[in-house]
Amino acid sequence: MALLVVAEHDNQSLKSSTLVAVAAAAAIGGEIHVLVAGHNAKPAAEAAAKAAGVAKVLLAENPAYEHLLAEDIAALVVTLAPSYSHVLAPASTFGKNFLPRVAALLDVAQISDISGVVSPDTFVRPIYAGNALATVQSKDKIKVISVRGTAFPPAEAKGGNAPIETVGGAGSAGLSRFVGAELSKSERPELTSARVIVSGGRGMQSGDNFKLLESLADKLGAAVGASRAAVDAGFVPNDYQVGQTGKIVAPELYIAVGISGAIQHLAGMKDSKVIVAINKDEEAPIFQIADYGIVGDLFKIVPELDAELAKRRGS
Amino acid sequence: MKLLVAVKRVIDYNVKIRVKPDKTGVETANVKMSMNPFDEIGVEEAVRLKEAGAATEVIAVSMGPQACQETIRTALAMGADRGIHVLSDAELQPLAVAKLLKAIAAKEQPQLVILGKQAIDDDSNQTGQMLAALLGWAQGTFASKLKLEGGKALVTREIDGGLETVELKLPAVMTTDLRLNEPRYASLPNIMKAKKKPIEQLSPEALGVEVAPRLVTLKVEEPQKRQGGKKVASVQELVDKLKTEARVI
Numbered sequence: 001m002a003l004l005v006v007a008e009h010d011n012q013s014l015k016s017s018t019l020v021a022v023a024a025a026a027a028i029g030g031e032i033h034v035l036v037a038g039h040n041a042k043p044a045a046e047a048a049a050k051a052a053g054v055a056k057v058l059l060a061e062n063p064a065y066e067h068l069l070a071e072d073i074a075a076l077v078v079t080l081a082p083s084y085s086h087v088l089a090p091a092s093t094f095g096k097n098f099l100p101r102v103a104a105l106l107d108v109a110q111i112s113d114i115s116g117v118v119s120p121d122t123f124v125r126p127i128y129a130g131n132a133l134a135t136v137q138s139k140d141k142i143k144v145i146s147v148r149g150t151a152f153p154p155a156e157a158k159g160g161n162a163p164i165e166t167v168g169g170a171g172s173a174g175l176s177r178f179v180g181a182e183l184s185k186s187e188r189p190e191l192t193s194a195r196v197i198v199s200g201g202r203g204m205q206s207g208d209n210f211k212l213l214e215s216l217a218d219k220l221g222a223a224v225g226a227s228r229a230a231v232d233a234g235f236v237p238n239d240y241q242v243g244q245t246g247k248i249v250a251p252e253l254y255i256a257v258g259i260s261g262a263i264q265h266l267a268g269m270k271d272s273k274v275i276v277a278i279n280k281d282e283e284a285p286i287f288q289i290a291d292y293g294i295v296g297d298l299f300k301i302v303p304e305l306d307a308e309l310a311k312r313r314g315s
Numbered sequence: 316m317k318l319l320v321a322v323k324r325v326i327d328y329n330v331k332i333r334v335k336p337d338k339t340g341v342e343t344a345n346v347k348m349s350m351n352p353f354d355e356i357g358v359e360e361a362v363r364l365k366e367a368g369a370a371t372e373v374i375a376v377s378m379g380p381q382a383c384q385e386t387i388r389t390a391l392a393m394g395a396d397r398g399i400h401v402l403s404d405a406e407l408q409p410l411a412v413a414k415l416l417k418a419i420a421a422k423e424q425p426q427l428v429i430l431g432k433q434a435i436d437d438d439s440n441q442t443g444q445m446l447a448a449l450l451g452w453a454q455g456t457f458a459s460k461l462k463l464e465g466g467k468a469l470v471t472r473e474i475d476g477g478l479e480t481v482e483l484k485l486p487a488v489m490t491t492d493l494r495l496n497e498p499r500y501a502s503l504p505n506i507m508k509a510k511k512k513p514i515e516q517l518s519p520e521a522l523g524v525e526v527a528p529r530l531v532t533l534k535v536e537e538p539q540k541r542q543g544g545k546k547v548a549s550v551q552e553l554v555d556k557l558k559t560e561a562r563v564i
Binding site: 069074094102107113126130132133138178192196232237245252253263264287291305308309 | 326328353413432437438439440442443448449451452454457473474477479480481482484487492493528529531533535537538541546550553557558561564
């Protein structure tokens with residue numbers, strides 16, 4: 001039995017979500033192959049070859065694959081899939097975009113966003129914003145699976161030495177064309193892999209006030225996130241959003257500032273190891289799941305916390 | 316051009332769901348049901364395209380038990396022109412829904428099919444992409460902006476790193492994200508008008524689609540509850556606890 005993991009990458013490097021998918025494949029068991037489809041993507045393929053547990057890397061080079069358009073990546077994966085028992089990809093916007101196309105073209109179900117492996121055909125996945133966990137069994141010949149980024153510790157990025165094999169692909173089907181991207185640039189860690197996250201909600205009142213959180217984040221080596229309310233209000237861009245339909249995160253420490261704790265937000269962060277809540281409303285639902293809550297005005301408490309961290313770092 | 320919008324009847328997003336004691340699923344009896352929020356955004360976008368003169372007709376489609384007609388009526392009250400209801404009491408999984416929508420697309424020949432990016436019940440995020448694949452069409456998922464020009468669709472997508480814009484050949488499939496628009500509330504006169512708009516009822520058999528589930532749900536359980544609720548009195552105490560008790564900073 002062999003499993004195919006479709007790599008998420010930017011041609012130069014591998015995204016850590018790929019290593020999580022490799023770890024899920026290892027939990028299922030079998031020989032793990034990683035497909036890197038891209039343009040000038042040799043560096044990404046070389047990174048995949050070094051990942052622990054990877055037996056073979058398939059490199060599909062084509063200018064059409066540069067931006068990982070769903071139509072073209074899915075068509076490529078479908079040609080490779082019949083040799084595999086399982087096809088896996090991260091449940092990131094990359095995986096969510098192309099993988100259901102693969103499943104449909106193979107005429108199989110997709111098992112979305114798995115958080116556990118029970119057996120090679122049985123998986124656990126959260127439903128209803130993580131308020132229930134479903135154990136589902138697939139009756140299909142090929143299991144097409146997307147993997148929740150927080151559910152498996154990523155495979156080691158080093159230790160492997162897999163051969164890289166070149167595979168062909170049809171390239172562009174001509175259905176869609178990449179026009180452009182506006183990517184958020186930040187020196188801070190990525191939300192989905194950060195050890196600490198400082199998140200702001202509607203209580204922040206403006207985008208400008210997020211500077212308070214950024215200062216705090218810089219002291220903690222943290223990423224900055226937000227609730228849907230803060231994104232909808234235009235305080236911060238969409239890629240900050242943590243929640244059921246945004247990013248799912250599980251850092252060591254999650255500091256929720258001015259976030260009331262709607263179930264849709266909790267869905268995205270309640271697996272964090274330690275949760276701190278700062279909110280002026282004592283009744284806010286976020287306090288029910290927070291390990292440490294402080295009731296009070298965030299505009300007073302956040303600068304105090306910032307100063308306290310600076311002071312202790314200095315001492 | 317014709318637009319097809321898919322709308323799903325789900326447990327209202329404000330309801331705190333309960334897992335059934337026998338672990339077969341989630342309690343849906345006597346629970347408030349609504350249109351999936353992402354589908355509302357889809358209906359709004361379609362109606363706006365019609366109001367702007369870019370579309371001629373908006374058809375709302377739903378699938379499932381008889382009560383789905385209420386969801387279609389909501390779409391009609393928001394401004395859709397007519398409805399199609401595929402009646403089925405069986406569990407309809409994303410692949411089956413995509414096949415049914417494909418059969419309807421073959422009949423109706425829409426230039427754009429709009430779906431929510433995911434339903435807030437099963438959180439699958441599959442149907443739009445599956446439909447696009449089955450039709451051999453382009454897709455613009457997680458859309459926060461749509462522009463139709465020169466027989467193409469420009470779709471701005473919310474992705475993990477920010478925003479991405481793709482150009483799609485029409486016909487195409489688009490799935491909505493939260494920032495695409497803010498859905499309107501249906502006015503009372505429009506709710507009354509919607510009662511007179513036609514809803515065609517079809518069946519999976521009539522559409523020639525096999526809908527048997529491919530995934531078997533073995534059990535549904537509640538996740539482990541988090542033990543929270545502790546409060547600290549000061550910032551100093553918080554930092555102490557994070558350092559010595561939780562050991563995360």
